[in-house]
Amino acid sequence: MSVGTDSKSLKGMLKGQSQLPISPLERINQLRSNAVNQVNALNLPTKHDEEWRFTDISPLTKISFQSAREASPLKDSDVEHFYLTEAVTRLVFIDGVYAPHLSTQIAEPFKKSGVVVSNLAAASSEDLAAIESHLGSHTELQDNIFAALNTSFLHEGALIIVPQNISVEAPIHLLFIATQKEVSSHPRCLLIAESNSRVTVIEDYVTLREETYITNAVTEFVLADSAHVNHVRIQRDSKEAFHIANCSVSLAQNSNYQSVSIAFGARISRYNLSVLLKGEGAECAADGLALISNRQLADTHACIDHIKPHCTSHQLHKCIIDDAAHAVFNGKIIVRPDAQLTNSTQSNRNLLLTSKARIDTKPQLEIFADDVKCAHGATIGQLDNEEIFYLKSRGLSEVTARDLLTYAFGAEVIERIPVASLKLRLEQVVHKQTQRD
Amino acid sequence: MIDQDSKILLEVRGLCATVNNSEILKGIDLTIKSGEIHAIMGTNGSGKSTLAKVLAGHTDYEITGGTVDFEGKNLFDLAPEERARAGIFLGFQYPIEIPGVANNQFLRLAFNTAQVQQNKDELDPLEFDDLVREKMKLLEMNPDFLDRSVNENFSGGEKKRNEILQMSLLDPKIAILDETDSGLDIDALRIVSNGVNQLANKDNATILVTHYQRMLNYIVPDYVHVMESGRIVKTGGKQLALDLEKHGYDWVTIEKTAAVGA
Known part of the structure; x- marks a missing residue:
C-alpha cells in the first residue's frame, strides 16, 4: 500500500516533463522517453531494498515538488559570494535552469582549440557526435529511479569537452543554486576529457534559502587515455532539502581521476559514485567528507570497479557526525578476474560527537583476481x-x-x-x- | 649545574601510582633544583616513562600516594594544561601525528596560549613565523616542516626535533624528555642534544628519561638515577651512567643484593 503511494509520488514529479521542448538531438528524446518508462515502472526504494537499508527516503513523498519553469531573476550581486577567484569559467544554473547572464565563457584561446564549456541544450552541431556516444551511456537507469527521473527531464545541463592534449589550467565552476521552496531540479553534467587532456571541475550545490526542495543530479565523466581530471564536489544544499546524486566515471588506459566530495548540507542526501577502471594503468582517488549535525542524514555509496590490470584506487571517506545526525557509507571495491596487480585501498573513518550520532558503514571487497594488493577498513569512535x-x-x-x-x-x-x-x-x-x- | 643555593623547582616525595589497578610507581623521592640536569635510567618496565607521564598529568594513571610540589604548589591540583602553562613540558617518546593541522598553526596556538598565561601579547602569524624560523635554525630543521601537518609522516628524528622545537617555544621551567634519544641516528642525536643544551640555563631544569647512556655523551647530567620496579634504587653522578653502560642494569641489582647481604 505504502509502495503505491510512494511510486505515485515520484510519478507526480514527472509533472511538467511532457512540456519539455523536443530536442533536436534524437538521442536526448530517446533517453527521455525510455527514462519516463523506467520511472513509471519503478517504485521508490524502501529500507527493504539492500541498497537503501539505512536511508529512509520516504519523507520525500510528503511534499509535492514541481520543476521550475524559468530561472529566478538573480543578479551577479545576489550570488557572487559563491564565485571562486580561480574559476574564470563558470556555468550557473538556478533551480535547474541555465542562467546565461551569470555564466562566463571559456577564454578565447581555449575556445579556438576546441574546448567546450556550455549549456547542453545549446550544444553546437560539431559536438553532437560526442554527446550521442556518451550522454546517458554511463548511467544505468535499471533499478535507479532517481537517475531515471533526472533523465526524464534531460534538457539543460553542463557540457564540458576538453580535446586531445589540451590542458585547461583554471578550474571550471559548475554552480547550481537553489532559490525556491518545493522545487525539484535535475542537474546534469557531462564531461568528456579526450586523450592526454587535463581539467579541474568543481560541481557546487548551494542555496540562497533554507527551504525544502529536491536536487536530483546525474553526472557523467568520461576520461580517455591518459586524461587527468580533478573533480571537486561540494554539496551545501539547504539543511531542509533532499539531495540525490548519481555520478559515473569511466577511466580509459593510464587516465587519472582525483575526486574530493564534501557533504555539509541537505536533510537527507544520497551520493552514488561509480568508478569504472576500464583501461590498464588507470588511477583513481575518491575522497569524501560528510560533516553533519541535528537530524541530517548523509549517505555515500561508492563502487570502484577494477576491470583491467595495473590500476590503482584509493578512497578515504570521513564522517563527522554531531547531535542526532546519521551517516551511511557503503564502499564496494570490485577486482575483476582480469585485473591483476590491482592496488586498492579504502578507509572509512567516522567521528561520533554525541551518543545519539549514528553511522552505518559497510566496506566491501569483492576480489576475483589473485595477484592484487587491497586493503580496506572502517573505524568508528570518539576523539583519541x-x-x-x-x-x-x-x-x-x-x-x-x-x-x-x-x-x-x-x-x-x-x-x-x-x-x-x-x-x-x-x-x-x-x-x-x-x-x- | 649543581648550585646549593639554587631554588627547588620540583619536590617528589613517596610518589605511588597505578594504572588499571596495577602499581607502577612504588614510592619515588626526587628533588630537582633550578639549573640541574637529571637523567632517569632504567630497564623497560621500571616505571621511568610512567613517572614522566604522571608528572605531566596523564589521566590513565591514578596517584595512590605521596606528594609532588612544583614551585611550592601541589602539582596534583593542576590539570595537564595548567601544568604545561605553569612551566612543565613533556617531550613525548611517541609524538602524536595530527593530519589536517599545519605544524605552524599548532605551534602558534601553543605559543600564544603560553603568552596569554604570562600576560604577554599574542603573536600574529607573521611575527610568529619570524620567531619560529629562528628557533628552527637551532635544530637544523627545514622550514617546510611548518607547512606540513603536525608530525604526519615525519621520520623518528624529525618528530623528536619537532618536540624540542615546541620546548624552545614554550620555554618551560622543567623539561621532561621521555626517551628523546630513541629512534635517532647519530646526527639527529647530536642536533637534538645540542638543542637541549642550548635551552638549559640556571633558571630551568631538565629531566632526561632514557634507557641508554649514549645521549648522556652529549647532554652531561648532574645526577643519574636508576629506577627499578617503580623505585629509584641508586643515585649518582654522570659516572653512574658509564658504569651502567659497562656492567648492565643487572649490576645495580646485584650490588644492591650484595649490600643487603653485607
Whole structure:
C-alpha cells in the first residue's frame, strides 16, 4: 500500500516533463522517453531494498515538488559570494535552469582549440557526435529511479569537452543554486576529457534559502587515455532539502581521476559514485567528507570497479557526525578476474560527537583476481585520548584540544582540494562547525 | 649545574601510582633544583616513562600516594594544561601525528596560549613565523616542516626535533624528555642534544628519561638515577651512567643484593 503511494509520488514529479521542448538531438528524446518508462515502472526504494537499508527516503513523498519553469531573476550581486577567484569559467544554473547572464565563457584561446564549456541544450552541431556516444551511456537507469527521473527531464545541463592534449589550467565552476521552496531540479553534467587532456571541475550545490526542495543530479565523466581530471564536489544544499546524486566515471588506459566530495548540507542526501577502471594503468582517488549535525542524514555509496590490470584506487571517506545526525557509507571495491596487480585501498573513518550520532558503514571487497594488493577498513569512535593529552600537555584547554582535533579530522580531506580559495572557505566552514567554545 | 643555593623547582616525595589497578610507581623521592640536569635510567618496565607521564598529568594513571610540589604548589591540583602553562613540558617518546593541522598553526596556538598565561601579547602569524624560523635554525630543521601537518609522516628524528622545537617555544621551567634519544641516528642525536643544551640555563631544569647512556655523551647530567620496579634504587653522578653502560642494569641489582647481604 505504502509502495503505491510512494511510486505515485515520484510519478507526480514527472509533472511538467511532457512540456519539455523536443530536442533536436534524437538521442536526448530517446533517453527521455525510455527514462519516463523506467520511472513509471519503478517504485521508490524502501529500507527493504539492500541498497537503501539505512536511508529512509520516504519523507520525500510528503511534499509535492514541481520543476521550475524559468530561472529566478538573480543578479551577479545576489550570488557572487559563491564565485571562486580561480574559476574564470563558470556555468550557473538556478533551480535547474541555465542562467546565461551569470555564466562566463571559456577564454578565447581555449575556445579556438576546441574546448567546450556550455549549456547542453545549446550544444553546437560539431559536438553532437560526442554527446550521442556518451550522454546517458554511463548511467544505468535499471533499478535507479532517481537517475531515471533526472533523465526524464534531460534538457539543460553542463557540457564540458576538453580535446586531445589540451590542458585547461583554471578550474571550471559548475554552480547550481537553489532559490525556491518545493522545487525539484535535475542537474546534469557531462564531461568528456579526450586523450592526454587535463581539467579541474568543481560541481557546487548551494542555496540562497533554507527551504525544502529536491536536487536530483546525474553526472557523467568520461576520461580517455591518459586524461587527468580533478573533480571537486561540494554539496551545501539547504539543511531542509533532499539531495540525490548519481555520478559515473569511466577511466580509459593510464587516465587519472582525483575526486574530493564534501557533504555539509541537505536533510537527507544520497551520493552514488561509480568508478569504472576500464583501461590498464588507470588511477583513481575518491575522497569524501560528510560533516553533519541535528537530524541530517548523509549517505555515500561508492563502487570502484577494477576491470583491467595495473590500476590503482584509493578512497578515504570521513564522517563527522554531531547531535542526532546519521551517516551511511557503503564502499564496494570490485577486482575483476582480469585485473591483476590491482592496488586498492579504502578507509572509512567516522567521528561520533554525541551518543545519539549514528553511522552505518559497510566496506566491501569483492576480489576475483589473485595477484592484487587491497586493503580496506572502517573505524568508528570518539576523539583519541592520547591525542587530547598531547595537545593539553602543550597548554591547550580540553575544549580547544577537542575542537582542534575535530577540525583536523575534517581538514585532512578538505586539504586535498586543489583550489586554494575554495579550500580556505571550506576550512572556515569546518572550523566554525567544530568549535564548542 | 649543581648550585646549593639554587631554588627547588620540583619536590617528589613517596610518589605511588597505578594504572588499571596495577602499581607502577612504588614510592619515588626526587628533588630537582633550578639549573640541574637529571637523567632517569632504567630497564623497560621500571616505571621511568610512567613517572614522566604522571608528572605531566596523564589521566590513565591514578596517584595512590605521596606528594609532588612544583614551585611550592601541589602539582596534583593542576590539570595537564595548567601544568604545561605553569612551566612543565613533556617531550613525548611517541609524538602524536595530527593530519589536517599545519605544524605552524599548532605551534602558534601553543605559543600564544603560553603568552596569554604570562600576560604577554599574542603573536600574529607573521611575527610568529619570524620567531619560529629562528628557533628552527637551532635544530637544523627545514622550514617546510611548518607547512606540513603536525608530525604526519615525519621520520623518528624529525618528530623528536619537532618536540624540542615546541620546548624552545614554550620555554618551560622543567623539561621532561621521555626517551628523546630513541629512534635517532647519530646526527639527529647530536642536533637534538645540542638543542637541549642550548635551552638549559640556571633558571630551568631538565629531566632526561632514557634507557641508554649514549645521549648522556652529549647532554652531561648532574645526577643519574636508576629506577627499578617503580623505585629509584641508586643515585649518582654522570659516572653512574658509564658504569651502567659497562656492567648492565643487572649490576645495580646485584650490588644492591650484595649490600643487603653485607
